Amino acid sequence: xxxxxxxxxxxxxxxxxxxxxxxxxxxxxxxxxxxxxxxxxxxxxxxxxxxxxxxxxxxxxxxxxxxxxxxxxxxxxxxxxxxxxxxxxxxxxxxxxxxxxxxxxxxxxxxxxxxxxxxxxxxxxxxxxxxxxxxxxxxxxxxxxxxxxxxxxxxxxxxxxxxxxxxxxxxxxxxxxxxxxxxxxxxxxxxxxxxxxxxxxxxxxxxxxxxxxxxxxxxxxxxxxxxx
Ligand SMILES: [Zn+2]
Numbered sequence: 001x002x003x004x005x006x007x008x009x010x011x012x013x014x015x016x017x018x019x020x021x022x023x024x025x026x027x028x029x030x031x032x033x034x035x036x037x038x039x040x041x042x043x044x045x046x047x048x049x050x051x052x053x054x055x056x057x058x059x060x061x062x063x064x065x066x067x068x069x070x071x072x073x074x075x076x077x078x079x080x081x082x083x084x085x086x087x088x089x090x091x092x093x094x095x096x097x098x099x100x101x102x103x104x105x106x107x108x109x110x111x112x113x114x115x116x117x118x119x120x121x122x123x124x125x126x127x128x129x130x131x132x133x134x135x136x137x138x139x140x141x142x143x144x145x146x147x148x149x150x151x152x153x154x155x156x157x158x159x160x161x162x163x164x165x166x167x168x169x170x171x172x173x174x175x176x177x178x179x180x181x182x183x184x185x186x187x188x189x190x191x192x193x194x195x196x197x198x199x200x201x202x203x204x205x206x207x208x209x210x211x212x213x214x215x216x217x218x219x220x221x222x223x224x225x226x227x228x
Contacts, residue, residue, distance in 0.1 A: 042087040048076035082116050082123075085153030090164075093146040094172035097137040103176070107131040107223055108141050111148045117188050118155035126184030126200075128162075129224045132169050133177035133209055133216075144169070158184055158203050166205035177209030179220045 049072035056063040056071070063072070107129065114125040128148045151164050166180040181204045190197040209216045 043080040045076040085150040090147045090150035091168045093143040100138045108144045111145045113152040115152035115156045120188040122187035124184045124186040129181045131179040131220050132175040135176045162203040162205045170207045178207040179210040180205045
């Protein structure tokens, strides 16, 4: 991993969860505290800052007034965080599987996430539910949450996000069935345009047995929708 020199000032701050190599003089790249976290690699902070200044100027603001002075840098750090998933493979979280003689449903409900609508660059947030039918391989449950987190951290549409998660679980775990349901509220529908606060967008992706067998499908939807 290489971080361009323009980003050095940022990678040394807490915001990107990054610390220098153990040996200060070491040429090794920085070590991240949490290797499961997506990285701010590939983000050009300076260009984001310049662009935010242009936008502020273009809407008739004064980017040099006190309250806005640090805004471009703040937005750059925020985008680095929100879009960190662009530069990593979320499937890597599913690389470590365990052989287990279990072929019933595994369901993780209510995985919260916040993503960014690629049409308006406004957040949409909600919960994802992931179920799969193992074929002898299971994965740590928290890894499914890692996948959601990382798929969410890029410019997204909810439909694609739902399918991406389902494809990853199906491909990497060779599951007999996969069901992913995502429910979210979209800022671009609540604060602009049609302005409909409270509207909820639901998407689902069914694979294998959950797509082909109506009984399995009904069973999993019942479990996902069941009151806790
Ligand atoms: Zn939108």
